[in-house]
Amino acid sequence: MDTTDTASRPVKRGRPGYDQETVLRIAVEAFNEYGYDATSMGKLADRLGISKSAIYHHVPSKEDLLRLALDEALFPLEAVITEVRTHEGSADERLEFFLRSTIRILIEKRPYVTLLLRLRGNTELERQALERRRAMDRQLAELVTSAQSDGKLRDDLEPRATARLLFGMINSVVDWYRVDGPLEASALEEQAVSLLFHGLHTVVK
Amino acid sequence: MDTTDTASRPVKRGRPGYDQETVLRIAVEAFNEYGYDATSMGKLADRLGISKSAIYHHVPSKEDLLRLALDEALFPLEAVITEVRTHEGSADERLEFFLRSTIRILIEKRPYVTLLLRLRGNTELERQALERRRAMDRQLAELVTSAQSDGKLRDDLEPRATARLLFGMINSVVDWYRVDGPLEASALEEQAVSLLFHGLHTVVK
Structure with a gap:
């Protein structure tokens, strides 16, 4: 970009x-x-x-610059939610699709997402953007709940805290991941998704 | 606090x-x-x-306030590294100890850690603090490598990216966790550690 x-x-x-x-x-x-x-x-x-x-x-105005910049991050992130709704497949497949799509947008729209993630909510515009982020948290928590109901996800994980922890991990990508570094974007996506679904411990098959 | x-x-x-x-x-x-x-x-x-x-x-000066504030976060976080070195137990146990201790400090020292995590590196003081954070990233990556060598952790995870992803998840706690909310701090610690070690999928025993 x-x-x-x-x-x-x-x-x-x-x-x-x-x-x-x-x-x-x-x-x-x-x-x-x-x-x-x-x-x-x-x-x-x-x-x-x-x-x-x-x-x-x-x-x-400066605030119009902020509004335009935040929409650069929020529009594609919100589009993922719409796509997830029409996505065929089980809840855990839709959850994986959500996480993968979000990671790709974070990498592609990195400066705009960085700005979004650092908002403090000091103005009405900032508070609206934060409310749009919270709507995504809720959507992710609902996906976790659905996948738990299907028996595909552990039911001892609290959905809202889990959604925040999932976003915490994948959002961190904007802070440290460099597209010109040793790890390809597709490899990063695999590492993060695999870590989240299977955990750190040696996989028992 | x-x-x-x-x-x-x-x-x-x-x-x-x-x-x-x-x-x-x-x-x-x-x-x-x-x-x-x-x-x-x-x-x-x-x-x-x-x-x-x-x-x-x-x-x-204002910069002295920043220095004092950053040390409020960095001293206890760095103390964890020292404790991990003298901690008895296997590498994956030391990794778990590292993650649990860090989560507790993040909750206890939340405003100071928030400040640390938002630094941009615009001054020498900020760059020194960021270098101290990077030293923690390296320490965590070394723990991951050791636990992989012991056969306790999956060896398909790249240690440095994994360290960043782990910190990404647990650091997010300062952004969203509220001590007066429905989730006890000890329960949050359990959820995060269990999610990281075992993953989202239904555990195969």
């Missing part, structure tokens, strides 16, 4: 060389580096090498 | 009603709410209801 060739894309608003997507990408880098609250529009302008007023050609 | 009766403790420096520990606790709340960079000493003074110069009676 960092290597997107912006020159080949139509410039929507503002100055040559920047479309809204590029402004958004650079803004999110800055938010993740300094924190959203500590990143002023002036600091963003410096980073983009344009004037503060030129940023407003792209986006009306 | 939030209910600590500060009145019964000796006041070290500064104004009546505040000792350094209380200033630190309130500062960490503010850092976690607004972000460290976005929290000025002026904002802190407002929150404490004292003058900005009065804060300097307690601590020489």
Whole structure:
């Protein structure tokens, strides 16, 4: 995503060389580096090498940048929930599909998800995004419950805590996984899913 | 920890009603709410209801507050590594001891660990703290490797990625676990450790 060739894309608003997507990408880098609250529009302008007023050609406010950035993470994550609902297969297969799809989005949309995961809920917009995250927690907890009812998952695990622990493990990927590191993304996905379903101990067959 | 009766403790420096520990606790709340960079000493003074110069009676700078706060998390976490080294038992038992001890510290020192986990590495102090976290990652990866050599842990799991995934799950506790919620801390510890060692699937005995 960092290597997107912006020159080949139509410039929507503002100055040559920047479309809204590029402004958004650079803004999110800055938010993740300094924190959203500590990143002023002036600091963003410096980073983009344009004037503060030129940023407003792209986006009306800093909060609009945040909204756009959060939707970059939330839309594909929420789409997984819709796909899971129409997914054929048992509850534990749908749970696996949910986890695998989410890991892929975390890797693909890493800077946007990082921003989402660091929200503090200080504004209405942030609280709405956190509520959308909680809806995903509930969806995952429901999947765990369904798979337990089917007898495929251990019934001694509390579904809500389990959902949070599952998300805890897979969300951590945005903090440490590097696509240019020694582990392929597909191998990471296998490791995480296998660890979650089968555990650390030597598998008894 | 939030209910600590500060009145019964000796006041070290500064104004009546505040000792350094209380200033630190309130500062960490503010850092976690607004972000460290976005929290000025002026904002802190407002929150404490004292003058900005009065804060300097307690601590020489904002960075000193950060250093003290990070050590509140790092010292007990690093002590676990020392304890693990002298712990009798097999590598997988030491791994379990490591995970259980860490979960307890995460719950007990939650605000301080939250601050640690959100560091961006923008200053030398932050980079030192991140390096201390990486040393823990390496220690955990070594434990995984040892337990694999003993035949107690699956050898198809890559130790460094596994260490990161394990920390990912247990560190998430600071984001969502509430001590006044329906799940007891000891039950959470059991759920997380059991999930990690045995996985989600119905256990084959």
